[in-house]
Amino acid sequence: MNSSGQSTHPSLREESLQHEDPMLLGPWEIGVHPPGLTYRIPAISLPYGSRVWLSGDNGAGKTVFLERVLLPRLAAMGRQVFLVAQDLLLQAHVMAAVLASRGQRAPRCLDDLVMAWCAPARPNSILLLDEADRHLSPRTIHQLLELPLAFVVAVSHQGRPCTTTHCFTICRHETLVHLEIGP
Amino acid sequence: MNSRILTLTLTVVVALVTLFVRIPLPSRGYFNVGDAAVIFAGLVLGGASPKHPLLWGALAGGLGSAAADILSGFALFAPLTLAAKGLEGALAAAAAKHTAALRWIWAAVASSAMVIVYFVGEALWPSIGLQGALAELLPNLLQAAGGTLIGVTAFGLVERTGWLRDDDTAAR
Amino acid sequence: MKGTAKLLLLSSLVVLYFGLGVVGPWYADVPFQGSIAALCVLLRLQTSGWRGLRTDLAFLLPFLCTLVAMGALLDAFAMANRTDWTEDALCKALVFPNSFWSIQLAVGALRLTDLVALPRGVRRFFILTHALVSKSRPLIERLWWLVCHDPSLQTGPWIIRSGRRLTVLLAAALIAVYHETEATVRVYDARMALLEENPS
Amino acid sequence: MPTSLPTLELDPTTLTVTPNLGNEILLFARNPEAVAVALHQWAQDFGLVLDLQRPLSTYSGGEQVLLVAGLWAILLQKHPQVIVDLRRAVSTLSATNRTRLHHALTQALPQATILLEEEQVQQGEPSSRGDLSP
Structure with missing residues (x-):
């Protein structure tokens, strides 16, 4: 850290610059096989700190969008991405084993486990929640949305929390899936 | 944990991890991390089963690996795999009650026993013979070394999570 | 045919081949082993097509080459005072694929309906x-x-x-x-x- | 609620024994062909494309519940009374699908008791937010 308080360590300096930038997504036209869907995503600019709420009917392609469209592109941008998957009860075993590999004892309660697993997230990390409200308490969802992270994208069937800044809907017509602004 | 369900579980894990990561080999079939799963299964069953740990370890290691041979079309090797990996699983189960250096030594003995059983078995097998057994030796030694390293480390993770010591399903 | 009857038929065919062709009198009988090989290839093509056969050959061919090469190496050193290691390896080059396919085809023929009828x-x-x-x-x-x-x-x-x-x-x-x-x-x-x- | 009645509980973490509905029909149906035809019709009514050999895990959570509920509605048609407990599965369904599933089950099993709403979870019964003890 130099005298003016600005970090001199390269990665810290990069991080402190990076996490102020907006996240630019799209425009994309992406085919995902299987299941043979084409995603048409408009150009979107999300300011730092955005909390995005994503809804859509059963089978519309929300999970495929998170895991096969969004996550790879965010990783390619060099972002650290924490995905809390729809099959969280299965993923919990991976989370517990990862905590053990860090030398930590895995909490029994699912809510505490997810919070402990997200602990190493950095200011420019991104959190993706896929129907996490099916397994986690509203209080934990709120805490996750409040984490000091660059962006949080949450998929859900349930009501939209007031702390979210943007709302998108995934709509599917046969094999074409597109993202609409607002419910 | 219920020993029967745990043994069936580890039999399936050994079979699928053996099938899951496979690199074709010039001789017996494929280079795989199955040995890591066999060592891991033996250690878990040795650590979790107060009664007959060696038997459970042999069943999970032997049946799981033989099932993988059958499911992947190498059913010819299944009998020999049952013997070699069964012995490896049983000796790994014996390693569970030791700690630190002794556990590593026991696990290395377990995977070396697998290599020896395969060599002798294939040399005596009419359609493979000494020619096939010699071609097999080096890949098996590499698998044994990698398997020991990953299997013992993975067991250490499980110990740290505390799953094996939960008593709500008492080990029978 | 399902269940126990099918299981018994398949296992006795495999035992019959192993008894005669692997540990039995026809181990070195080239016409016998050759006809079994042809039958296995046809059945394999019928059950899994060219893709299945290609997968098998991708494993079998390197293994058989290794077998023959090791045979030549052992002949060069006259291991155990024998000089027929290469000839024996060529024999194995027919017997091994047959033993490999015979079991694979038998196991591959089993379905969930066979288990349900057990x-x-x-x-x-x-x-x-x-x-x-x-x-x-x-x-x-x-x-x-x-x-x-x-x-x-x-x-x-x-x-x-x-x-x-x-x-x-x-x-x-x-x-x-x-x-x-x-x-x-x-x-x-x-x-x-x-x-x-x-x-x- | 009489607990002596046979109960079909659908837990979204484990809905079936086998990995796809084709094998599930082979396992449990005495007349697999007829059951398969009826299940295709059920799926069509919900606007789903059913492939009996497709792994169930590749459907979305809600689709899995709709299809498995349909299979058992067909298998249990002759039974006068049964309890169909969907309380753990309900959170995977959107509001429209919950209503349509309840209606379809009442049609298929007129004398069945169908538990669909969360608040019908009895005291002390572990809900879907289970903890992780093995």
């Missing part, structure tokens, strides 16, 4: 094992996907990263498959009880 005693064991291996495979593939995308397991050289991921996969798979096994056994027993009370 006697009640062994039926539950085989059905649950068949179900667990089939169900756990996508589960372990899913676990592997989750492990490979876990943010804590992205750093380090390839060999270290792969080793860490495999140890995490084994630990996670242990408990995930244990829960799957417990739940599958519970669901199977509950559904069978439901059906036995309401024969439809």
Whole structure:
């Protein structure tokens, strides 16, 4: 850290610059096989700190969008991405084993486990929640949305929390899936 | 944990991890991390089963690996795999009650026993013979070394999570 | 044909071939081994097409070449005062594929319907094992996907990263498959009880 | 609620014994062909494309519940009374699908008791937010 308080360590300096930038997504036209869907995503600019709420009917392609469209592109941008998957009860075993590999004892309660697993997230990390409200308490969802992270994208069937800044809907017509602004 | 369900579980894990990561080999079939799963299964069953740990370890290691041979079309090797990996699983189960250096030594003995059983078995097998057994030796030694390293480390993770010591399903 | 009868027929065909062609008098009989090989190739083409046959040959051909090469090497050193290692290896080059295919075709012919038709005693064991291996495979593939995308397991050289991921996969798979096994056994027993009370 | 009645509980973490509905039909149906035809019709009514050999895990959570509920509605048609407990599965369904599933089950099993709403969870019964003890 130099005298003016600005970090001199390269990665810290990069991080402190990076996490102020907006996240630019799209425009994309992406085919995902299987299941043979084409995603048409408009150009979107999300300011730092955005909390995005994503809804859509059963089978519309929300999970495929998170895991096969969004996550790879965010990783390619060099972002650290924490995905809390729809099959969280299965993923919990991976989370517990990862905590053990860090030398930590895995909490029994699912809510505490997810919070402990997200602990190493950095200011420019991104959190993706896929129907996490099916397994986690509203209080934990709120805490996750409040984490000091660059962006949080949450998929859900349930009501939209007031702390979210943007709302998108995934709509599917046969094999074409597109993202609409607002419910 | 219920020993029967745990043994069936580890039999399936050994079979699928053996099938899951496979690199074709010039001789017996494929280079795989199955040995890591066999060592891991033996250690878990040795650590979790107060009664007959060696038997459970042999069943999970032997049946799981033989099932993988059958499911992947190498059913010819299944009998020999049952013997070699069964012995490896049983000796790994014996390693569970030791700690630190002794556990590593026991696990290395377990995977070396697998290599020896395969060599002798294939040399005596009419359609493979000494020619096939010699071609097999080096890949098996590499698998044994990698398997020991990953299997013992993975067991250490499980110990740290505390799953094996939960008593709500008492080990029978 | 299903169940026990089919199992008995398939296993006796395999035992018959091994008895005559692998440990029996026709081990070195080239016409016999050649006709068995032709039959196996035709059956393999019929059951899994060119793709299945190509997969087999991708494994068999390198192995047979290694076998013959090792035979020549042992002849060069006159191992155990024998000079027929290469000739014996050429014999094995026919016997090994036949033994490999005979069992593969027999095992490949079994279906879930054969297990369902089995006697009640062994039926539950085989059905649950068949179900667990089939169900756990996508589960372990899913676990592997989750492990490979876990943010804590992205750093380090390839060999270290792969080793860490495999140890995490084994630990996670242990408990995930244990829960799957417990739940599958519970669901199977509950559904069978439901059906036995309401024969439809 | 009489607990002596046979109960079909659908837990979204483990809905079936085998990995796809084709094998599930082979396992439990006495007349697999007829059951398969009826299940295709059920799926069509919900606007789903059913492939009996497709792994169930590749459907979305809600689709899995709709299809498995349909299979058992067909298998249990002759039984006068049964409890169909969907309380753990309900959170995977959108509001429209919950209503349509309840209606379809009442049509298929007129004398069945169908538990669909969360608040019908009895005291002390572990809900879907289970903890992780093995």
